[in-house]
Amino acid sequence: EAGVTQSPRYAVLQEGQAVSFWCDPISGHDTLYWYQQPRDQGPQLLVYFRDEAVIDNSQLPSDRFSAVRPKGTNSTLKIQSAKQGDTATYLCASSTAEVFFGKGTRLTVV
Amino acid sequence: GQQVQQSPASLVLQEGENAELQCNFSTSLNSMQWFYQRPGGSLVSLFYNPSGTKHSGRLTSTTVIKERRSSLHISSSQTTDSGTYLCALEFSGSWQLIFGSGTQLTVMP
Numbered sequence: 001e002a003g004v005t006q007s008p009r010y011a012v013l014q015e016g017q018a019v020s021f022w023c024d025p026i027s028g029h030d031t032l033y034w035y036q037q038p039r040d041q042g043p044q045l046l047v048y049f050r051d052e053a054v055i056d057n058s059q060l061p062s063d064r065f066s067a068v069r070p071k072g073t074n075s076t077l078k079i080q081s082a083k084q085g086d087t088a089t090y091l092c093a094s095s096t097a098e099v100f101f102g103k104g105t106r107l108t109v110v
Numbered sequence: 111g112q113q114v115q116q117s118p119a120s121l122v123l124q125e126g127e128n129a130e131l132q133c134n135f136s137t138s139l140n141s142m143q144w145f146y147q148r149p150g151g152s153l154v155s156l157f158y159n160p161s162g163t164k165h166s167g168r169l170t171s172t173t174v175i176k177e178r179r180s181s182l183h184i185s186s187s188q189t190t191d192s193g194t195y196l197c198a199l200e201f202s203g204s205w206q207l208i209f210g211s212g213t214q215l216t217v218m219p
Contacts, residue, residue, distance in 0.1 A: 050205060
């Protein structure tokens, strides 16, 4: 069975540029999470979905970040006008009970 | 609020020694997982263990709901066990997975 797939694996941006991250969860998993993990820190939840519905996006910087999961399967996380402080690994995870993580997208904003 | 506390923050062992990592939580939970992460690596699920004891090779996870704690025991440590161990909990009434701050384990040859 395929795991959680994320792309791209790496991204390097200038400040002010936009970027989108894509996640394909494990088939049948109704819950999907996006986490931000700065270097040498633990993962911090940004947003999570149950099917296509956003359950909690209170930690998502709403002025520049957005996340969608329109059909309750794949999901896209977008950053408009990236800042150096957004430099981190962005992790997608999915679950029905046990949570499984993708390999992440390592973002560097210079 | 909902809190997860992991200890110790860091641990250095000689190869062959055992380790006991702890995770304490403040409220009732739906699930508990232990993850392993190498520097720059992805999060690997070690155990999904909402209650009781589970074994996998040299690893043992024990979650005691009444005492609001979970432990990860590593026996006969190896240098390849080095990395960060994170506990993560889903609290009752939420699907949100909240992480502890992690234990950074270094096993010396």
